[in-house]
Amino acid sequence: MSPAKDSVVALPRTRKQRKRFKRKVKIKAKRRAQKLEKLKERENVTPLVKKYWLQRYDLFSMYDVGVKLDEEGWFSVTPEEIAARQAERCAGAGVVIDAFAGVGGNAIQFAKVCHRVVAVDVDPNKVQLAFHNAKIYGVEDCIDFIVGDFFQLAPFLKGDVVFLSPPWGGPSYKAKENFTLDLLKPKDGHSLFQVAQAITPNIIMYLPRNLDMLQASELSWLSSPPLDVEIEENFVRGNSKGITLYFGDTALHGSVRLTGCIVDKDCNIGE
Numbered sequence: 001m002s003p004a005k006d007s008v009v010a011l012p013r014t015r016k017q018r019k020r021f022k023r024k025v026k027i028k029a030k031r032r033a034q035k036l037e038k039l040k041e042r043e044n045v046t047p048l049v050k051k052y053w054l055q056r057y058d059l060f061s062m063y064d065v066g067v068k069l070d071e072e073g074w075f076s077v078t079p080e081e082i083a084a085r086q087a088e089r090c091a092g093a094g095v096v097i098d099a100f101a102g103v104g105g106n107a108i109q110f111a112k113v114c115h116r117v118v119a120v121d122v123d124p125n126k127v128q129l130a131f132h133n134a135k136i137y138g139v140e141d142c143i144d145f146i147v148g149d150f151f152q153l154a155p156f157l158k159g160d161v162v163f164l165s166p167p168w169g170g171p172s173y174k175a176k177e178n179f180t181l182d183l184l185k186p187k188d189g190h191s192l193f194q195v196a197q198a199i200t201p202n203i204i205m206y207l208p209r210n211l212d213m214l215q216a217s218e219l220s221w222l223s224s225p226p227l228d229v230e231i232e233e234n235f236v237r238g239n240s241k242g243i244t245l246y247f248g249d250t251a252l253h254g255s256v257r258l259t260g261c262i263v264d265k266d267c268n269i270g271e
Ligand SMILES: C[S@@+](CC[C@H](N)C(=O)[O-])C[C@H]1O[C@@H](n2cnc3c(N)ncnc32)[C@H](O)[C@@H]1O
Pocket: 076, 077, 078, 099, 100, 101, 102, 103, 104, 105, 106, 107, 120, 121, 122, 123, 126, 148, 149, 150, 151, 165, 166, 167, 168, 185, 186
């Protein structure tokens, strides 16, 4: 005879017991639902993004609170530590235009330190994910989300800093020995820079670590007199992840004092 058949389940008799029993059932159901959700999430992790999923907390420290990414988002989002560093250069800025906002990795960090962020992406799904992720970080009210092509929208945009993290052409960019600006998508780096320059000389570009440095620094010569430029290599846990180019007032020792006010986490303007 199996012990399971013999065991008697004590049914709750008093009101207090019934209440406690109901609460226990609820908690168990909640835990089961959470487990299922996690399993479902892991099922969505395709072999292509598995490597990036393992780095999820480097990408978004609040990942477990419910951050969402699509496949392209997994391998194209700027790691949080790097995005925060890039945003530091714009602390106190009026409006930062994030021209290729993706799932919001950079826009969220800009929103923490700037007055306003305009986050543009051509993919409506990305914009939805960026909005969702910004809500998790509590900064969605500081960001204007726009679905559209940056090249078409640029003539109508005004901003104090333009941030450019265009597609690098997928993970295959790593195979190139020297990543030249013509490999950027959807347009080459020179055309992109010129479009951004028509808005402001304060431009930040996030590009692959195998970037042709000479070609990149020559972008400053597209302006007369040439713009200040600073080149920074970005690491996470000792691994090189990319190169950030800071132009104009975003270059070190330059100042991006635009509105004279600093905005705290809750988007309140301070002195
Ligand atoms: C490298 S990802 C940006 C990642 C972003 N910095 C982040 O941290 O989440 C590049 C993004 O550019 C978007 N994109 C491509 N062409 C575009 C265009 N013409 N205008 C605006 N966005 C574009 C893609 O949909 C993609 O989400």
